[in-house]
Amino acid sequence: MKTRDRIIQASLEMFNDQGERNVTTNHIASKLGISPGNLYYHFKNxxxxxxxxxxxxxxxxxxxxxxxxxxxxxxxxxxxxxxxxxxxxxxxxxxxxxxxxxxxxxxxxxxxxxxxxxxxxxxxxxxxxxxxxxxxxxxxxxxxxxxxxxxxxxxxxxxxxxxxxxxxxxxxxxxxxxxxxxxxxxxxxxxxxxxxxxxxxxxxxxxxxxxxxxxxxxxxx
Amino acid sequence: MKTRDRIIQASLEMFNDQGERNVTTNHIASKLGISPGNLYYHFKNxxxxxxxxxxxxxxxxxxxxxxxxxxxxxxxxxxxxxxxxxxxxxxxxxxxxxxxxxxxxxxxxxxxxxxxxxxxxxxxxxxxxxxxxxxxxxxxxxxxxxxxxxxxxxxxxxxxxxxxxxxxxxxxxxxxxxxxxxxxxxxxxxxxxxxxxxxxxxxxxxxxxxxxxxxxxxxxx
DNA sequence: TTATTATTAGAGTGATTACTCTAAAGGTCA
DNA sequence: TGACCTTTAGAGTAATCACTCTAATAATAA
The missing domain is CATH 1.10.357.10 (Tetracycline Repressor, domain 2)
Known part of the structure; x- marks a missing residue:
């Protein structure tokens, strides 16, 4: 799966489980084993x-x-x-x-x-x-x-x-x-x-x- | 009015207007013209x-x-x-x-x-x-x-x-x-x-x- | 191969924020 | 007056977090 899609999928999972407020972009990157920089390459914010x-x-x-x-x-x-x-x-x-x-x-x-x-x-x-x-x-x-x-x-x-x-x-x-x-x-x-x-x-x-x-x-x- | 009651009143107003998430304790103190220390004297957190x-x-x-x-x-x-x-x-x-x-x-x-x-x-x-x-x-x-x-x-x-x-x-x-x-x-x-x-x-x-x-x-x- | 572009790593940063600490001021009562 | 308690100021701090920057690596095309 493309990195971009993996980010969306992982974000959705984590947002649902923990609430958007409690999930940071660093958490998402970390869960996927990618760098924050990579995440921000695919999404503006x-x-x-x-x-x-x-x-x-x-x-x-x-x-x-x-x-x-x-x-x-x-x-x-x-x-x-x-x-x-x-x-x-x-x-x-x-x-x-x-x-x-x-x-x-x-x-x-x-x-x-x-x-x-x-x-x-x-x-x-x-x-x-x-x-x-x-x-x-x-x-x-x-x-x-x-x-x-x-x-x-x-x-x-x-x-x-x-x-x-x-x-x-x-x-x-x-x-x-x-x-x-x-x-x-x-x-x-x-x-x-x-x-x-x-x-x-x-x-x-x-x-x-x-x-x-x-x-x-x-x-x- | 007692400071404690003024804090509750101001907090309620600000929470209602802006949402609890967007109101910091410093904002509350500032609105009342009191110090953060004072606020935390009256409330644990x-x-x-x-x-x-x-x-x-x-x-x-x-x-x-x-x-x-x-x-x-x-x-x-x-x-x-x-x-x-x-x-x-x-x-x-x-x-x-x-x-x-x-x-x-x-x-x-x-x-x-x-x-x-x-x-x-x-x-x-x-x-x-x-x-x-x-x-x-x-x-x-x-x-x-x-x-x-x-x-x-x-x-x-x-x-x-x-x-x-x-x-x-x-x-x-x-x-x-x-x-x-x-x-x-x-x-x-x-x-x-x-x-x-x-x-x-x-x-x-x-x-x-x-x-x-x-x-x-x-x-x- | 080489040039070019797409993707990634990861350290770092500036802003925010809940909360702490110390000392000063005000009030009360003997 | 002086001792003592309550209230206040305000500078400061540690943690958090969205996001940036630079440089390296992988993929692709010529």
């Missing part, structure tokens, strides 16, 4: 590493949030949306963890992220409108717009929430179970809008997927 | 300033989230809960903005915050159970537990969301309107569970309170 990682993430999300134009949406689409989005969140979790600081320090990134956010929110709305068109949801436009925004906030905050509130206890690892619990919470958000005839199949789907946080017994009952 | 600020915040939230035992809950209670909670969020917004990093650097704080989180989630659940007992909500236990958790995440992420996604555009100021939009989103979360006869009065209440984000025209329609 630390911001640029972050920016390049972000571009990869953005591209992936855009690819995952397409609404099919040739056919109506179905339940399975919804599950795939959520699984790919949450997987992306997990793979690039440092981005959302330190987002405010990253944006504050890089105007370019901030502009780009703002456009990205609006595109995502639009896509999320379109998905919900699509599900309603397919006869699965029962809600007015206002309901769905608010739902889309709440979904966005919930999704982008999920790992931050886990990290802050659940991980310290017994040094529990961020795990697939906790990721699936996030999907559960999104379904809970949509459930009241589901038409009667879809409640049963969706409930079964959710159950298959995994556990709610209650069942992980980290929350008060 | 920077962490302790943060910890003391946190304690004040925690106390305030605990006081605001009491469920009355002598009478059933009503709609007005709900509004007061949301307004005081969001005001607290705003007054101590740096806490949630940098929460993960603050917790990572202070084990004491992390332990305490974890207990606090569980207490808050429990209180939120109790409020929703109370609203159901009062005949306002129509939902099963599972619905309400998921709802309480989603409310918590949404509330604690709200200013982070605003900061990351909406503020850069035209350097729009974090404002009361944006705060009220947060309350709107919480109501949207609960709306589908509201019993028919309460939809109209709650809708009117929400309208009085202020605007949804749609009306602020920062979002795609």
């Amino acid at each position: 630390k911001q640029q590493i972050i920016y390049d990682i972000y571009l990869i993430y953005e591209k992936q999300v855009d690819a995952n949030l397409q609404v099919p134009t040739d056919r109506p949406l179905n339940i399975n689409d919804k599950v795939i949306y959520l699984e790919t989005i949450f997987q992306g969140l997990w793979d690039y979790r440092f981005l959302h963890r330190d987002l405010q600081h990253l944006l504050q320090n890089d105007e370019e990134l901030q502009k780009r992220y703002n456009v990205f956010f609006k595109r995502c929110l639009k896509a999320t709305q379109d998905i919900y409108f699509g599900l309603r068109d397919a006869g699965m949801l029962n809600a007015c436009d206002e309901d769905l717009r608010a739902l889309a925004l709440n979904t966005w906030i919930l999704v982008t905050s999920w790992f931050g929430f886990i990290h802050s509130n659940l991980l310290s206890d017994n040094e529990r690892e961020e795990s697939r179970e906790l990721l699936n619990a996030g999907i559960y919470q999104i379904f809970a958000l949509e459930r009241p809008f589901l038409k009667e005839e879809f409640r049963e199949p969706v409930a079964m789907l959710v159950e298959q997927l995994g556990l709610s946080l209650d069942q992980l017994s980290v929350l008060p009952s | 920077k962490q302790q300033i943060i910890y003391d600020i946190y304690l004040i915040y925690e106390k305030q939230v605990d006081a605001n989230l009491q469920v009355p035992t002598d009478r059933p809950l009503n709609i007005n209670d709900k509004v007061i809960y949301l307004e005081t909670i969001f005001q607290g969020l705003w007054d101590y917004r740096f806490l949630h903005r940098d929460l993960q990093h603050l917790l990572q650097n202070d084990e004491e704080l992390q332990k305490r915050y974890n207990v606090f989180f569980k207490r808050c989630l429990k209180a939120t659940q109790d409020i929703y159970f109370g609203l159901r007992d009062a005949g306002m909500l129509n939902a099963c236990d599972e619905d309400l537990r998921a709802l309480a958790l989603n409310t918590w995440i949404l509330v604690t992420s709200w200013f982070g969301f605003i900061h990351s996604n909406l503020l850069s555009d035209n350097e729009r100021e974090e404002s009361r309107e944006l705060l009220n939009a947060g309350i709107y989103q919480i109501f949207a979360l609960e709306r589908p569970f509201l019993k028919e006869e309460f939809r109209e009065p709650v809708a009117m209440l929400v309208e009085q309170l202020g605007l949804s984000l749609d009306q602020l025209s920062v979002l795609p329609s």
Whole structure:
């Protein structure tokens, strides 16, 4: 692999594990067994590493949030949306963890992220409108717009929430179970809008997927 | 005012405005016109300033989230809960903005915050159970537990969301309107569970309170 | 081979920052 | 007044970190 790509990969790993704030460019170079000079030959500065990682993430999300134009949406689409989005969140979790600081320090990134956010929110709305068109949801436009925004906030905050509130206890690892619990919470958000005839199949789907946080017994009952 | 209290007040202001990461102890001392030595006479270190600020915040939230035992809950209670909670969020917004990093650097704080989180989630659940007992909500236990958790995440992420996604555009100021939009989103979360006869009065209440984000025209329609 | 370019090493630097140390000043009370 | 405690000033320091600079080495082309 090219040195440049190795730097991106190692940076992503270390940022995710330790948080961007705690990873210095010297750490990255050292982990790869290269010199700081070499790192700075490939990247103008630390911001640029972050920016390049972000571009990869953005591209992936855009690819995952397409609404099919040739056919109506179905339940399975919804599950795939959520699984790919949450997987992306997990793979690039440092981005959302330190987002405010990253944006504050890089105007370019901030502009780009703002456009990205609006595109995502639009896509999320379109998905919900699509599900309603397919006869699965029962809600007015206002309901769905608010739902889309709440979904966005919930999704982008999920790992931050886990990290802050659940991980310290017994040094529990961020795990697939906790990721699936996030999907559960999104379904809970949509459930009241589901038409009667879809409640049963969706409930079964959710159950298959995994556990709610209650069942992980980290929350008060 | 005592020097110690002035340090706490100035720190809170600066942390909120610039983010904890960007405020050094020397900055704080300089703003107050006192020496660094003086600051460190009153506080062991920077962490302790943060910890003391946190304690004040925690106390305030605990006081605001009491469920009355002598009478059933009503709609007005709900509004007061949301307004005081969001005001607290705003007054101590740096806490949630940098929460993960603050917790990572202070084990004491992390332990305490974890207990606090569980207490808050429990209180939120109790409020929703109370609203159901009062005949306002129509939902099963599972619905309400998921709802309480989603409310918590949404509330604690709200200013982070605003900061990351909406503020850069035209350097729009974090404002009361944006705060009220947060309350709107919480109501949207609960709306589908509201019993028919309460939809109209709650809708009117929400309208009085202020605007949804749609009306602020920062979002795609 | 030789000339040229791309890649790498690694020592070093200037800026920042949390925090320390010593001594002085202010307050209180006998 | 003088003894004693509290509060303050402010210079200083050790550590950290993003980044630079120079020179060497590897790769490639003529």
